[in-house]
Amino acid sequence: MLNEKTVGEIVKEAARKFPETEAYVYPEHGIRKTYKEFDEETDELAKAFIGMGIQKGENVAIWSDNKREWLLSQFATGKMGAVLVTVNTNYQEKELEYLLQQSDSTTLILCESFKGTSYLDIVRTVCPEINNAEKGNIQSAKLPHFKRIIVMSENEYPGIYTWSELLAHAEGVSDEILEQALKATHNEDVINIQYTSGTTGFPKGVMLSHKNVVNNGQLVGDYIHLSETDRLCIPVPFFHCFGCVMGTIASVTHGTTMVIVEQFEAGKVLQLVQDEKCTALHGVPTMFIAELNHPDFAHFDLSTLRTGIMAGSICPIEVMKKVMEDMGASEITIAYGQTESSPVITQTKTDDAIEKRVSSVGKAHPGVEVKIIDPVTGEDTPAGVPGELCTRGYLVMKGYYKNEEATKSAIDSNGWLHTGDIAVMDEDGYIDITGRIKDMxxxxxxxxxxxxxxxxxxxxxxxxxxxxxxxxxxxxxxxxxxxxxxxxxxxxxxxxxxxxxxxxxxxxxxxxxxxxxxxxxxxxxxxxxxxxxxxxxxxxxxx
Structure with a gap:
């Protein structure tokens, strides 16, 4: 059975079921909020967006590491119906300009800087009109839709709203107006646009609906048996599906506590797993490798660790074994997918045979169809014969934003998403990813x-x-x-x-x-x- 709730509704449900359970923790800043408080905070921010004039379906870009404001914005836009456009933290001037232009974003929420790069300097180069603009009324020659910028701080900059100035817009918006916005948001609506690199050299905006991400997050959490007693450490970036679907949405759909790392550092992650008694940990293989090889690894108490997900690239068998044995995450799973599939297509189960759990990407999620086809003939390949992995079901994106041609080449007339990845399926339905058709x-x-x-x-x-x-x-x-x-x-x-x-x-x-x-x-x-x-x-x- 699919979950029919929207991103905004799952926060409300978690607040009803687990009001006093911690929703999120930012140990680096001493911030702890319950699900009741999280619901109230995201209500206020949703009202602020409405009060600022942001409409349902309007595209709001967000450019930051895993800050609290990012997390709140994800669920606040989910409540009032705006579309969150996620921006890669590594982007430079040309990439940001392309994204803002192609996405028709009206609004940019950003942090001041990231790893020594001033985001404010970059955005001023892209849109020099900011310096002389009235807040909320930017008029850019390059970006005709662009109106407003909000910074995640209280520092004053010309033409840019501070965070508290944004929140002040909530004052004139009643509970009834927010309730109407929540009810007007449908689970088939696009909630998120994530840009993924394209073979043409230009990133494509993957449009994901509430149904896409809520159900994918729910299933991912089901597979690792998340509950309100779990504490999931999230060091993977929010701008990826790994962070904002497999991390935040998987947690909220299960009432799980999110222990959030703003920027990945192996020692910091190990410290937080120990101090916050985390039961689950997400990461790409390189993160787990860095944690296992940390000089003080043996001094951390990771005894609470039970599960988590390794994904993002091909997971080395030896690394999986070490995570299970040396980190104690005996129920760690591997997930495989791509942004266009919300993202997870297949996942191993905690009770799969050890060989399957370390050497395959598991089987298709419930309600998800997969097939392996000959990339030349399009015919299904028999078990054990490699071909292109295709998938169909609720998880397939709505399409690429303003790019019908690319959408048609990715999703065929029968609704199958062609992943471009070469895979082999065994007699039992377990899949192994062996390479990529594209040169990715x-x-x-x-x-x-x-x-x-x-x-x-x-x-x-x-x-x-x-x-x-x-x-x-x-x-x-x-x-x-x-x-x-x-x-x-x-x-x-x-x-x-x-x-x-x-x-x-x-x-x-x-x-x-x-x-x-x-x-x-x-x-x-x-x-x-x-x-x-x-x-x-x-x-x-x-x-």
Whole structure:
């Protein structure tokens, strides 16, 4: 049975069932709030959004690490019907400009800075009109829909609302108006747009409905047996589905306490698991590897840890075993999916045989169809034969925002979402992901499409051609290697190219390795053989 509630309604339900259970904890700031208080806080913020003039269906972008304001905004927009557009914390100027433009966002909520990067400086570069604008009435030449900016602080900036100025807008909005907004929000409405890199080099806005994310979060939590007695440590970023569906929504649908880490640090996570007596922990493989290899790992008491989810990239078998044995998370599970599927398609169960739990991504969730097809013929493949994994059901996105062509190429006429991932299914329905049809690189849980990086590097005046491939990396799973053909008479070093990238594209997209080459391996028809470049890359880094 599908959960028919909206994102706003699940907060109300949790507050009714578990009013005194802690909803969220920010140990770094000494903040603890019960589900009753969480419901009241998100009511006030939802009223503030309404009072500010934000309408149902309006796109509100949010750019921050895992701050309390992000969490409150997720559920407040869920109550009053605005659409939360999540922004990758690593974005730089060009990426932010593209997202705000393509998404038609009217509003940007942001923190002041992240890891030494001033978000305020970046947004002023994208929209210089802010400096002379009246708050709430920004008029940008590049961004015709853009009206307002809210900062997650009390510091005053020209043209930008402080957080308390936002909250002051709640005063003129009655409980009845909020109730009407909540009732007018339907579970088929889009609640979230998440941008994912595209093979064209431009990110695509994945539109997810209340039904998509509420049910996916519910099922993810069911699989690890979450309840109001559990405490889930969430160090994965909220702007990913891992954080804001498998983390926050999975918790709220089960009355579970969210122990939130603003920015991942292995030692901090271990400390919080110990101090807050966490029973569950989420992470991408690189996070778990960093925790297991922390110099003080043996001194932390992780005895309360029971479960959690490892996902985001292919999970190494040895790492899974260590998490079970050394961290004591004997019921840890692996989940597989993508943003377009809300995100989880398959997941292992806590009582699956150990071999299945460490070497597969489990079976399809209840109510979710999967099939493996021959990518050329489209015919179903028999058990044990690899092909492209396709899925169908409540979890499939509504489509890509303002991109019908890309939507049609992802979702076929029968409703099947084509993942682009190569998988094998055994006789019992367990699935193993063996590779990717596309050339996507997954670095520490971040999906990178080489074409996006290539498109950027092509802009360098010394570069004639460039091809980017993924190479194995012990820490991040994969890293990028760029193979560069220089223009005649030009010179460029690896260091100079990396310096050129800094501050222009996200740091995780900057190639770790740069090699210069005179010609690429080609097919007879003139196509570059990327698989040979990958082999050459591996040989280079292993030499």
């Amino acid at each position: 690189v997954i670095r520490g849980g971040e999906n990178i499409y080489p074409k996006e990086v290539e498109e950027f590097l092509y802009q360098h005046p010394a570069i004639q051609d460039v091809q980017v491939v993924g190479v194995p990396d012990a820490k991040y799973g994969e890293e990028l290697m760029a193979w560069v053909i220089l223009k005649v008479g030009e010179s460029l070093t690896s260091e100079e190219l990396k310096e050129y990238c800094k501050g222009k594209i996200s740091f995780h997209k900057i190639p770790k390795y740069v090699e210069f080459i005179d010609a690429y391996p080609m097919t007879a028809s003139g196509k570059i053989q990327k698989f040979l470049l990958r082999e050459m890359s591996k040989e280079k880094i292993e030499a």
